[in-house]
Amino acid sequence: MKELSLDCRISMGTAGKYHPHGPSQAEPACGPNEFSSVAGHFFFPLLQNFDRPLMTFDLLGDDQLVLGRLAHTLAILMFFAVNTTAAAVMGRALLEFVWALRFHTDLYVRQGLLSSVSSALLSIPAERLLGDMMEELLETQCWLADVAEKDPDGDCRSLALHNLLLMENLKKKLETAPSF
Template sequence: SDDDLIPYDMSEDKELKTKAPVYIRNCIEVLTGSEDVDKWEATVKALESLVRKNPVATREVSVELAKILLHLEEKTCIEGFVELRQRAQVAVLTTDPIPVAKYLTSQFYSLNYSLRQRMDILDVLVLAAKELSYPKFHGKTKPSDVQKPCLQLPPGSDSSKDWRRIVDERIKSKTRRFAVSHSQVELASGPNEFNSVAGHFFFPLIQHFDRPLTTFDLLGEDHIVLGRLVHTLAILMYLAVNTVAVTAMGKALLEFVWALRFHTDSYVRQGLLSCISSMLLSVPTEHLLEDMTEELLETQSWLEDVVEKDPDGDCRRLALQNLLLMENLKKKLRTVPS
């Protein structure tokens, strides 16, 4: 009888029927105009791979694609949609860094974005910077295999602490007895793909933080996003070691930190102290001590105050860590033969 018949599983047939587009421009058409939900889903799943395989075609429409992805909302209950979208965004940004970074950083301060979208922008910038700064991974390893900076979780989690653990390890290597050999190894790693684009990721984010917008006030109610911005700048600074813009970035970051150093939110203050760590680790020691002498003395005085008076334990620990790092950098410079 009909009841004895085993139903035929058509799910694989459906997948075979709904092929993802093979051209980048077709992806744009599907994502912006298609009513075919299956085709839309197949496109979202295939987009990252397609972008990485077709860099020339991607560069022709990179900013348009970045815009579509930034505004893309889930049409179906697609598993892992947020990650798929993010990975596609990172792929577009690493494929065409300067125009796409320019677009994303400009949108961070634009009107009519949700706080979630602004934080998405920061996450994508960090993940792309991480990928670009390690060329040995870039293009040879699946992006999912690349260790990602831990900035994807919302503040209040241990995400920034995980990132700081990486920085802590590097600080330890810098403050050991034979620190000079460590720094030589770092310099030997040479320039990377982030080298020529670091400023495009960094400077636009730091320029408008003190201008309240109609819907967005970083220094007021939106301090969660400010915290994320500060931690993002710390990571970008950390990744900028060996880049051309590193000293200019360090100076700008120090001014930024100085303007916000008395912020009432501990997550923001922790980020500011992480910025100092990143600056001390990434800017060449001789540039720090020659070009920023006065600023460093003021910073040292502030750090001493934080160690004594800050109510937050993490802030006190980070401040002490920075003071030790500063002391070791001075010693290192004194021991280098002229």
């Protein structure tokens, strides 16, 4: 690839954008998670009363699209809560939400539930998952294996399989971690 002269790049408006080896990547910012202090304020009100029909929504009835969006939104909020003190409590509540809806017939809802499991697995410290939440994790693992094998949708089967692999990686990571 021929490198363009600076004058040519200035005239094209690419002087600061052009790099012969491709775009440079900025170092990701490190620091405390600023979402920590407000994570629960977003998460728990959304999760509250999902199973009760309101005057405007019946999430377990006709409003499956809204329920699917709720599951995806909770998954995103859970993912943003990584390394916060609320992550374990939020994760447990999210896994209970998933467990209550695990046999839902709508494809979009099932995909949201599987995304929620992924977010919980990625956001809750492995020590807490494999310690305090072992029962929930084993139940979820059995359900994921069933989904990976029998779900009619290929994307759901794939998401379930990815979650199972993520669980295996968490177990291996915890087994190989040095103990102090």
